[in-house]
Amino acid sequence: MPDDSEKTEPQPADPLDQAFAAYLRSCDEGGIESREEFLAKYPELSSQLQELIDAADMIGSMTSAGPPKLGPSDSTPAITDGGAETIALHAPNAGESGEDPAATLPMAYRAEGDPGPTLPFDLGDYLLLEVIGRGGMGVVYLAKQTELDRLVAVKMIRSGMLAGEAEVKRFYTEAQAAARLHHPGIVSVHQFGRRAGHHFFSMEFVRGTDLQKKINGETLSVREAARYVRDVARAIQHAHEKGVLHRDLKPANVLINENDEVLVTDFGLAKHIDNESSITGSGDAIGTPHYMSPEQAGGQSDTAGPQSDVYALGAILFAALTGRPPIVADTVMQALVKVIHDPAPPVRSLRPDAPVDLETIVAKCLEKQQAKRYATAGELADELDAHLDGRPIQARPRSAAIKAWHWLEGVPLVGALTGRRVLHSSDQHRRFQAAMLLVLLLAPITAAGFATMWYQHKDKIPKNVRIAGGLEGGIYSTLSSALGARIDRQYGTFTEVVTSNGSLDNRRRLMNYQIDLAPMQASVINGDDLCVVAPLFYEVLYVLARRDSNVATMADLAGHRIAVGPEGSGSRTTADLVFDSLELDDQAVRREVLAWNDLATTEKNTDASADVAMICIGRGSPIVTGLLAGGKWRLVPVTEGVQIALQHPTLRPMSIDAADHPGIELPPGGIPTVGTTAFLAARDDTPGELVTAMLEALYENPAPCIGLIPRRRAAEWQGLAFHPAARKYYREAVPNLSQ
Incomplete structure (x- = not known):
């Protein structure tokens, strides 16, 4: 019929x-x-x-x-997004092939040889036009919703009336999970329900492609890959805030529309955070093997949380940068075991031009333990934002020792001892294992010799030393040049002084292993991998106002153009902390970046002028002395020093004294302001011999800079996170302090 x-x-x-x-x-x-x-x-x-x-x-x-x-x-009331009548779908032919474009279309019983319905096909309010997607569970059609005259995507269960209870529940989980989410980065669900044994839902139709096809077709730029994943992370953070875990994030589920914007789809494995029930048991591996988290691969899907989706986001970023998922294997079982036990290779081993920051972000996402990953998808998005904006990220790269240990775990014997299952070991790992067994036979002698060689190599002064400076002609550059010359003379090394924008820029280069040591302000010294070599000198904040301006106090700054240092400089950082304490946002003051030497010649009311300048620099700076002597600028007192110091402990009240600037008339009691301390900093893995050599050069007479904090006073700063070699140096150089 x-x-x-x-x-x-x-x-x-x-x-x-x-x-x-x-x-x-x-x-x-x-x-x-x-x-x-x-x-x-x-x-x-x-x-x-x-x-x-x-x-x-x-x-x-x-x-x-x-x-x-x-x-x-089996007809039940349907759930819709706007009260529209739900489409009644007829049952499909039970024997119909899944490869038939009309696999889920309604079919009446027909005579033998009758081909049945073909596309386009009229389903009430929907006219199905063509198949645009096919998965293990469903078929997606491009359809026209005639009542609203719009193109939509209609998804139907592939097995139609033969769908089992778990399959139906999973299908509705996807529809309900997506329907409760309203975000520009998530494909919207319009309507879903069931009629005549058929389950379906309609959703937003996205013109474009998906991330997997884009990865297959071209090598994405580093910035493009980071932007895509950042936007996906923002969308997933919204889903998490609404209590929905995706649990099947992968490049194929990230759509890219014609405006190059991403939209997340396919919530078929979603789980409600606030609901302990699940469509799967705790023993099931849920997700796509190459992108699922270790807890999902191990059959612990009931323990999956937001950090499981964070793992998948890191795997997507890895694939977008390198063109392949982080874990690859010949079979599904091998992939699951590798996801549980094997660390992903470093991004830069497959893509050398990838920034260290992105490699660090990916490595943190792909940690085997949930607690070591980013706590939320929002934190991951913030980190990618920081990278895209050129700001420091919070995550720290893995140390060389941890990377070496992960490689060692690939040796079959080591993996067996540590509980890591090694399915396929490389030739390098097998040769290493043979050598390791030989070494174990000579363990006492081999261990002693290896340890001695390792520590000697680690602490040895490198032939080429790179020290960060600061702005050209500034005190940081002057100090670094003097230290470099002394090191070259004493140890025969080649030392290069690298100019930079200041403290933040120095910190970023130091943590990226672009330099070995760097001077920087206290406000940017943080993190477990950054150590103090020595306190250098005090820097005070000079707030200068044009004499013909009406700025007499800090309260008068609102509405004025203020010259601050460039991005990454200590002056900019200090000025921003002060603005924060005084509640002066970007609308209240306009920040200008001007060369300090130009302030003496720039006329007022020009495009390159400012009413106020905020310079955080060492005491007695010739730049400040020159500006005050020129007669166009005067100092503004910072009487709010205590309030600022309470909110930002790296700053403290100080005063600008007449002795700091001979020839400049200042009040006898000085002018109140705030200031900070400049430190010489290094990484915790900087060679100890280099740190000791720098300290000897720093305290060699004559002093390499004005206002250097004496060695004995520097040794009294016991609360600092000193580099181990620096702490040993001060203990031996000033022995009375340890008694």
């Missing part, structure tokens, strides 16, 4: 034929709750009609085109 959506069956004249035709239509439409209810409508024909129905059942059991037995109705 042809599909009744394509043509109408002529009505038989015989009452029995009419009743049997009504029965077949009822089978298609799901409009009757039971066979007994249907037969009750034709009491005079019930016995004959029963025989026809039984015969039809028998024929249907031997062919793929027979009508199903009529049982309880």
Whole structure:
């Protein structure tokens, strides 16, 4: 019998034929709750009609085109997003192939050889146009919603009426999870429900491609990869805030529209954070093997949390940068075991031009333990934002020792001892294991010799030393040049002084292993991997105002143009802390970046002028002395020093004394301000011999800079996070302090 959506069956004249035709239509439409209810409508024909129905059942059991037995109705009230009537879908042919473009389309029972419905196909308010996606569970059609005259995507369960309970529940989990999310980075669900045994939902149609296809087709730029994943992380953070875990994030589920914007889709494995129930048991591995987290790969899906999605985001970023997932294997089982036990390779081993910051971010996302990853997808997005803006990230790169240990765990013997399952070891690992067994036979001698060589190599002064300076002609550059010259003379090294924008720039270069030591302000010294070599000198904040301006106190700064240091400089950092304490945002003051030497010659009310300058620099700076001597600038007192210091402990109240600037008339008691301390800093893995050599050069006469804090006073700063070699130096150089 042809599909009744394509043509109408002529009505038989015989009452029995009419009743049997009504029965077949009822089978298609799901409009009757039971066979007994249907037969009750034709009491005079019930016995004959029963025989026809039984015969039809028998024929249907031997062919793929027979009508199903009529049982309880599976039509249930549908859930929609705006009260629109839900589409009633007919049952598909149970024997229809999943490769048929019309795999889920409604089908009436038809004669042998009848091809059935084809696309485009009319489903009430929806006109299905073409197949645009196919997965293990569903088929997605491009459709036109005729009532609203818009293109949408309609997803239907691939197995139709044969779908099991778990499959149906998973399908509705996807629809319900996506429907409760409203974010520009998540594909919107319009309507979902069930009719005549068919489950479906309609959603936003996205023109474009997906991230997997983009990765396959081209090498993404570093910035493009970071931007895509940042936007996905923002969308996932919204989902987490609404109590929804995705649990199946992968590049194929990240759509990219025509405006190059990302949208997350496919919440088929989603789980509600506030609901302990799940569509899977705790022993199931849920997700896509190459992108699932270790806890999911180990069958502990019930313990999955926001950090499981963070792992997948890191894996997507890895793939976007390198063109392949972090874990690859020949079989699904191998992939699952590797996800649980094997660390991902460093990003830069596959893409050398990738920034260290991005490699660090990816490594933190891909930590095996959830607690070591970013706590939220929002934190990951903030880190990627910081990288894209050129700001320091919070995550720290893995030390060389940790990287070496992860490699050692790939040796079969070491993996067996540590509980890591090694499925396939490389030739390098096997050769290393053979050598290791030989070394173990000579353990005492080998261990002693290896340890001695390692510490000697680690602490040795390198042939080429790089020290950060600061702005050209500034005190940081002057100090670093003097120290470099002394090191070269004493140890025969080659020392290079690298100019920079100041403290923040120096810190970034130091942590990225671009330099070995750097002077910087106290406000930027933080993190476990950064150590103090020596306190250098005090820096005070000079707030200068033009004499013809109306700025007499800090309260008068609002509405004025203020010259501050460039991004990454200590002056800019200190000025921002002061603005924060005084609650002066970007709208209250306008920050200008001007060369300090230009302030003496720039006329007021020009495009390159400012009413106020905030310079954080060492006491007695010739730059400040020159500006004050020129007569165009005067000092503004910072009387709020205590308030600022309470909010920002790296700053403290200080005063500018007349002795700091000979020839400049200042009040006898000085002018109050705030200041900070400049330190010489290094990484915790900087060679100890280099640190000791720098300290000897620093305290060699004459002093390399004005206002250097004496060695004995520097040794009294016991609360600082000194480099181990520096702490040993001060203890031996000033022995009385340890008594």
